Amino acid sequence: MKSICTALFILLFSCMLSAQSLMVSGKIVDSGQQPIPFASLGIKGKSVGTIANEQGVFRFTITPENLNLQDQLIVSSIGYAEATIPLTDFKDNTSRNIILRAVTTELEMVSIKATKPKTKIVGRTSSSTFMAANLYTESNLIDDNLGKEQATIIKMDDYCHLKDFNMLVAFNRFERVKFRLNFYDVKDGMPNKRIVNKEILFDVTAESGWVTVDLKPYNIYLKGHKKIAVAIQWIQSVADDSEAKAFGISIAPIPLHAVFTRDKSQSEWIKKSPAFLGFNITVDSYHKDKDQTETEAVFQLNDSIKSIVDMANYSMEAETSGYGSNKEKGKTISVKDATLYYETYGSGTPLLLLHGNGQSIAAFYKQIPELSKHYQVIAMDTRAQGKSTDTFSSPLSYELFAEDVKTLMDSLHLKSANIVGWSDGGNTGLIMALRYPRYVTKLVTMGANLNPEGVAPQLMKRLHSESATLQGRTNAKSIQQQRLLQLLLEEPNIPAQNLNTITIPVLVLAGEDDVILKEHTQEIARNIPKSSILLLENATHYAPQEQPEAFNTAVLSFLKSK
Numbered sequence: 001m002k003s004i005c006t007a008l009f010i011l012l013f014s015c016m017l018s019a020q021s022l023m024v025s026g027k028i029v030d031s032g033q034q035p036i037p038f039a040s041l042g043i044k045g046k047s048v049g050t051i052a053n054e055q056g057v058f059r060f061t062i063t064p065e066n067l068n069l070q071d072q073l074i075v076s077s078i079g080y081a082e083a084t085i086p087l088t089d090f091k092d093n094t095s096r097n098i099i100l101r102a103v104t105t106e107l108e109m110v111s112i113k114a115t116k117p118k119t120k121i122v123g124r125t126s127s128s129t130f131m132a133a134n135l136y137t138e139s140n141l142i143d144d145n146l147g148k149e150q151a152t153i154i155k156m157d158d159y160c161h162l163k164d165f166n167m168l169v170a171f172n173r174f175e176r177v178k179f180r181l182n183f184y185d186v187k188d189g190m191p192n193k194r195i196v197n198k199e200i201l202f203d204v205t206a207e208s209g210w211v212t213v214d215l216k217p218y219n220i221y222l223k224g225h226k227k228i229a230v231a232i233q234w235i236q237s238v239a240d241d242s243e244a245k246a247f248g249i250s251i252a253p254i255p256l257h258a259v260f261t262r263d264k265s266q267s268e269w270i271k272k273s274p275a276f277l278g279f280n281i282t283v284d285s286y287h288k289d290k291d292q293t294e295t296e297a298v299f300q301l302n303d304s305i306k307s308i309v310d311m312a313n314y315s316m317e318a319e320t321s322g323y324g325s326n327k328e329k330g331k332t333i334s335v336k337d338a339t340l341y342y343e344t345y346g347s348g349t350p351l352l353l354l355h356g357n358g359q360s361i362a363a364f365y366k367q368i369p370e371l372s373k374h375y376q377v378i379a380m381d382t383r384a385q386g387k388s389t390d391t392f393s394s395p396l397s398y399e400l401f402a403e404d405v406k407t408l409m410d411s412l413h414l415k416s417a418n419i420v421g422w423s424d425g426g427n428t429g430l431i432m433a434l435r436y437p438r439y440v441t442k443l444v445t446m447g448a449n450l451n452p453e454g455v456a457p458q459l460m461k462r463l464h465s466e467s468a469t470l471q472g473r474t475n476a477k478s479i480q481q482q483r484l485l486q487l488l489l490e491e492p493n494i495p496a497q498n499l500n501t502i503t504i505p506v507l508v509l510a511g512e513d514d515v516i517l518k519e520h521t522q523e524i525a526r527n528i529p530k531s532s533i534l535l536l537e538n539a540t541h542y543a544p545q546e547q548p549e550a551f552n553t554a555v556l557s558f559l560k561s562k
Helices: 002-016 087-093 294-300 305-319 398-411 424-435 457-470 476-490 496-501 518-527 548-560
Strands: 022-029 040-043 049-051 057-062 072-076 083-086 096-099 118-123 131-137 149-155 159-172 174-187 190-194 201-204 209-214 220-223 227-239 246-252 259-262 270-272 279-286 330-335 338-345 350-354 376-381 417-422 440-446 506-511 531-536
Touching (some): 083 096, 159 201, 190 227, 201 209, 330 398, 350 424, 424 440, 424 496, 506 518, 506 548
Parallel strands (some): 022 096
Antiparallel strands (some): 149 227, 174 201
């Protein structure tokens, strides 16, 4: 009966609006009610929607011919889970806030050790302009061009590091235009799904000529994409004093190439050919020699770009594993200035799993199934990560994380538990053993460190660079990322001699090629009286995902030992 009434309401309301337009307006915010700038809004398969401004505010009109009250408004922003909102929520032209949930992105650990790459330019390099692909002209402007995209397909090598993007502007009659750079895979000759989940925004002020976007700070590595679609999306513009407003990208009528356009983020792509947009990318290409077999080439790249791509694959597997978003297993507790999310699996002696910086419960997707056969596994999202919230404005610290773990254990009435901590989780585990020794039965650390000096200098340099790119950004996501980066750059600060006071058994794990220096890992083990150490073969800082069988076996053997 309820569904019939709902259907009748939508039918009647649709009839009422059949000759009317619907105003859709509101604000895009995160879970902390902070604005999310430049989110995309659209309706699947329709040239309807817009881009929110830097304050997250949006406003657009759906004309009668496009209005269907059964449609859903799709809201998306890189780094956040997509949200769908029924159009009926905007009846009576009601403005509303839309909350997007942040999606955790793991920090990739980069170590380039492969053969020297070949730097090359892929795409169109000619500066000739035979015609222009207009992104904006007042003569064909119906509503707004915000969200409009233009793309071209570029051939790629198997393993590539993207260094810069170049675009040939035919004419620009604006003071400034802001674009988003998007990368898609190609299916059936058309742009398909986004393959680079990083927010790349750039401004164009030049009236014409080549515009370069530095991609090195984004650390974009691609594997196995013989072709990709490279697109620019219109985000914002500032008009100059001239009367006519227009912007166009150079096009050359080259056979076997095409320009792809779509008006809004959810509309269908339209192909126009022959035409080749003035786009190119400078890449470092890692590829096998002519006399190498595929196996030899992959082995040669094992410590460089292949390992980075593998990390991306692990991250994708983790996100789709169901762990970290299991409604049946998940619960929350309130702590000081935060809400902690945790999931429980199995039964028996409690075993806490603590993830690394920027990760979530899902990082242990290759451990939970096996460990929960033997223990009651309690996996928690550290505050400000995963589904755990944080309203604390001061810098994060491992002491704060340890206090959170203690509070969680108290709320679950756990007198003590075994702890497995990976990376930041290992650091928190050491703080737990030092500050709250009766709460820890046995401790396993994976890739832990006592201070930032224990981390590979190349990685620290990169983290400083990433931190610098976030300076001055005021949106909630950037502020949170900066806090997590500062934690890595400034903490922990555990004097090695303090480890002598730890009386519980500790297993110190690391990968053979970990970003934690080998001598530093050995120092940790050397200073803990009841410790043992194991460096996992053919593994990096991501050993739990790279070598899950070896990792799980080592953990279980240690925990079950007398």
